[in-house]
Amino acid sequence: MIGAGLGFGPLPVHVAERFVNRGKLWRLPPYENSLAIDIHLVHHKGTRLDRAEHAILDMFQRRISSIPLEQRSYDPAEME
Numbered sequence: 001m002i003g004a005g006l007g008f009g010p011l012p013v014h015v016a017e018r019f020v021n022r023g024k025l026w027r028l029p030p031y032e033n034s035l036a037i038d039i040h041l042v043h044h045k046g047t048r049l050d051r052a053e054h055a056i057l058d059m060f061q062r063r064i065s066s067i068p069l070e071q072r073s074y075d076p077a078e079m080e
């Protein structure tokens with residue numbers, strides 16, 4: 001919804017950066033001392049998924065596990 005221009009919200013700097021560089025998103029203040037924003041993949045394990053839902057959940061889980069935690073986490077020292 002943010003990308004569609006229907007609102008605004010916090011995004012991790014490393015995620016939004018490429019969109020800002022392309023002029024697709026604009027950063028709002030504060031421009032320094034950004035907050036660390038976590039993104040979580042949440043799903044109900046008891047839910048029956050159709051093939052498409054299962055495929056996208058599997059894709060997200062594989063992508064997350066393929067990136068070391070250090071590369072998808074903020075260094076607290078950098079946030080000060």
